[in-house]
Amino acid sequence: MSDVLKRDRRVDPATTAFLGLTPQQTLDAVEATGLRCTNVCVQLNSFENRVYQIELHDGSPLVVKLYRPGRWSAAQIREEHQFLNALAQVDVCVCDVIELPKGGTLSQSGPLMLALFARQGGRAPEEVTMAMSARLGAMVARIHQVGVELPVEHRVALNADRLDDTLDWLLDQGALPADLVDRYVETAREIAAVLDERLTQVPRHAIHGDLHLGNLILRRDILHVLDFDDMMIGPACQDLWLLLPGRDEHTLRLRTAFLHGYRQFRDFDTRWLNLIEPLRGYRYVTYAAWLSRRWHDPMFPHTWPNFGTQKWWQKATQDLEDVLAHLDAPVVPDQIDDWAEEGSDLWDWGESR
Structure with missing residues (x-):
């Protein structure tokens, strides 16, 4: 391992909060948007962000993505959401970003930003013919x-x-x-x-x-x-x-x-x-x-x-x-x-x- 990786790299408070994120904190952040959740909170595979499958009180599943702090600004994330919405409008199949009860598609929970998406199940293409x-x-x-x-x-x-x-x-x-x-x-x-x-x-x-x-x-x-x-x-x-x-x-x-x-x-x-x-x-x-x-x-x-x-x-x-x-x-x-x-x-x- 190179010396640079052995150094003590201090992280800012927002990153500390991100790295220490718990399922309960995730559910609390979602409920702060105005939605009611059950206790279901299953972490999904993602290295860059923290992504969980949650369940609303009516039983419907959603995916919540908490963005790694310091990577994208709110304006950059909103452009991601605008792209998704524009694609959905012309029937390109993407994971729809959800409009939040309090308006918009991006919510702030303490130092972290989050968005909710429709859950999309499926399988990876097995072979590219x-x-x-x-x-x-x-x-x-x-x-x-x-x-x-x-x-x-x-x-x-x-x-x-x-x-x-x-x-x-x-x-x-x-x-x-x-x-x-x-x-x-x-x-x-x-x-x-x-x-x-x-x-x-x-x-x-x-x-x-x-x-x-x-x-x-x-x-x-x-x-x-x-x-x-x-x-x-x-x-x-x-x-x-x-x-x-x-x-x-x-x-x-x-x-x-x-x-x-x-x-x-x-x-x-x-x-x-x-x-x-x-x-x-x-x-x-x-x-x-x-x-x-x-x-x-x-x-x-x-x-x-x-x-x-x-x-x-x-x-x-x-x-x-x-x-x-x-x-x-x-x-x-x-x-x-x-x-x-x-x-x-x-x-x-x-x-x-």
Whole structure:
């Protein structure tokens, strides 16, 4: 473990309250909004926030999300909620944010902010076939149709400056082993420069930002999208490559199906796919910084016990160098097969929820 992770990191009172949150405090915070709850309060899987399934007095289930303090402002969270509401209005299947009895969708409980959402049960997609990839493309395009029109002033932008700032933070913290600093930083700076160049001619708008398969469920065979917590201003490609991150030939074929579905609703210039590798490098660096920033939360060292070790940073450095080596690798296959017989139903509409 690196020395930076051994240091005593003091946290502010709001973070102390967040880390010590109990089910009873959660129920009290919900009831302060004007709702009545039973004693049901089951913690759900979430590293960044605290998320619980609760039960109202009439027996109906809801999900309460208490936001980690210091990450998003109230204005940024409200833009997340506005995005969700706009998507629901055009029948994109999301977890609806609930209007609170006292008005609005965001409540303050002491130092913590919370929101309530409809509970969405379902199962994760088991396999991404060509037909499923086309459905994913259509769904992402419909999200982006809304994102293009959404007025967003407060959310972060995905750009090279943010990557450089994250690197500066890691350096200031002394997070990297001394013998790897130069390799890691020089490689990441090269990736940032390529990202900056390739973003120049690419449109950016509100996107999901963290759209991997773990943030999707199938409910009655309809795709639902979860967790818009990382909503940002960025390129459309960010919401493609996380769903189809591989470099193998099969993944390249899946991308052609994704683009087929996407283009039923919106244009997607194939040249934008040259962002995949620099975006991969961006995610590697921001992921390392995220773990380092959250190390004061006991959940993180318990889940990632090897983070911060020499071996971990060695692998992280090699991963970045691998990105650099693949910056001009193929992103779609040379030949596109006819796969229409696998299915062409691209519709995942909200009325089927």
